[in-house]
Amino acid sequence: MTAQQNTSLASFTGDAQPYGGGDPYADYRTADLPFTQYANLADRQLGAGVVAANDEFFAQRENLLVPEPAEFDPEHFGHKGKVMDGWETRRRRGVSAEQPWPTEEDHDWALIRLGAPGVIRGIVVDTAHFRGNYPQAVSVEGASVAGSPSPEELLADDVKWTTLVPRTPVGGHAANGFAVSAEQRFTHLRLKQHPDGGIARLRVYGEVVADPAWLAALGTFDVVALENGGQVEDASNLFYSPATNTIQPGRSRKMDDGWETRRRRDKGNDWIQYRLVDRSQIRAIEIDTAYLKGNSAGWASVSVKDGEAGEWREVLPRTRMQPDTNHRFVLPEAAVGTHARVDIFPDGGISRLRLFGSLTEDGAARLAARHQELGG
Numbered sequence: 302m303t304a305q306q307n308t309s310l311a312s313f314t315g316d317a318q319p320y321g322g323g324d325p326y327a328d329y330r331t332a333d334l335p336f337t338q339y340a341n342l343a344d345r346q347l348g349a350g351v352v353a354a355n356d357e358f359f360a361q362r363e364n365l366l367v368p369e370p371a372e373f374d375p376e377h378f379g380h381k382g383k384v385m386d387g388w389e390t391r392r393r394r395g396v397s398a399e400q401p402w403p404t405e406e407d408h409d410w411a412l413i414r415l416g417a418p419g420v421i422r423g424i425v426v427d428t429a430h431f432r433g434n435y436p437q438a439v440s441v442e443g444a445s446v447a448g449s450p451s452p453e454e455l456l457a458d459d460v461k462w463t464t465l466v467p468r469t470p471v472g473g474h475a476a477n478g479f480a481v482s483a484e485q486r487f488t489h490l491r492l493k494q495h496p497d498g499g500i501a502r503l504r505v506y507g508e509v510v511a512d513p514a515w516l517a518a519l520g521t522f523d524v525v526a527l528e529n530g531g532q533v534e535d536a537s538n539l540f541y542s543p544a545t546n547t548i549q550p551g552r553s554r555k556m557d558d559g560w561e562t563r564r565r566r567d568k569g570n571d572w573i574q575y576r577l578v579d580r581s582q583i584r585a586i587e588i589d590t591a592y593l594k595g596n597s598a599g600w601a602s603v604s605v606k607d608g609e610a611g612e613w614r615e616v617l618p619r620t621r622m623q624p625d626t627n628h629r630f631v632l633p634e635a636a637v638g639t640h641a642r643v644d645i646f647p648d649g650g651i652s653r654l655r656l657f658g659s660l661t662e663d664g665a666a667r668l669a670a671r672h673q674e675l676g677g
Contacts, residue, residue, distance in 0.1 A: 313472030330475035336423025347416025353452035359389035389499030436494035559652030580664030587655035598645035605638035
């Protein structure tokens with residue numbers, strides 16, 4: 302097992318105050334974490350899942366990846382006790398009356414399949430509403446396993462686990478954040494809580510590193526999609542929803558599943574800048590405004606640049622957008638580039654952007670080299 306350098310950015314230890322009524326998040330402890338600019342690789346929408354846990358007596362493991370913040374109902378009890386919105390295990394006990402306490406090695410674990418394999422930049426272990434029943438400490442390990450391994454295969458002795466978060470004390474009712482510096486591609490995580498307790502949510506922020514063999518087999522694919530390795534680099538406004546929503550899989554399911562800006566009161570316009578999987582030839586574009594009915598963009602354009610120092614070239618001129626509609630455009634000739642930008646006029650939102658094309662020969666070579674360097 303190889304240890305990697307780790308930094309706990311937001312250090313919260315000890316109990317939160319007992320719940321005193323009113324807003325259950327009023328005394329919640331959190332901080333600004335720089336790595337949250339990256340996509341959540343443990344997003345259910347990407348295909349992430351909690352594939353196994355050794356114990357989930359009080360609350361089921363799947364709650365760890367629920368996208369919404371954890372909820373708390375002080376009067377909700379079931380046959381096993383207080384119903385909590387998270388993953389909670391039973392209390393561990395020692396071996397005898399003389400030794401009733403758990404040992405130093407005792408812990409509970411859960412196995413998480415990332416929705417998209419990638420390089421992890423930061424992890425949040427959120428203990429929201431676990432005030433006196435949170436773990437004393439947590440640790441997180443990562444592994445890269447090809448295919449679709451079973452829990453038994455992931456737990457086999459031949460799987461190499463790399464420590465991403467060493468055993469670290471955490472606080473109750475807090476967003477415990479950890480920066481990760483391991484330059485490797487991971488597919489699965491093992492989350493441990495020492496010795497027992499409850500965790501509300503797990504967030505795993507990082508950069509997707511797609512399998513180049515898979516993309517080559519597809520031929521034409523969405524070269525800006527998050528699951529293929531596309532990334533949002535910047536956006537003019539994130540008032541209502543994150544720009545990363547625009548490159549999530551599938552169609553938007555509701556209004557806040559897209560990107561929407563605040564209302565402009567000047568003569569400017571809003572925009573998102575993307576980094577493509579690598580250098581690509583774009584042949585077709587989709588701009589979807591699903592569920593944006595009175596607040597969709599009025600017009601939109603798409604530009605492409607080739608290289609960091611390249612100049613922006615408009616490949617889709619400013620075009621009228623209809624509310625709640627998927628717009629499709631075939632380009633008269635392939636647009637080659639490494640970055641793309643969508644401008645909306647004057648404000649509003651779009652739900653998805655799709656750029657269909659294929660990697661150039663040099664783009665494919667760079668992607669394959671990086672995949673190999675990261676242990677893919």
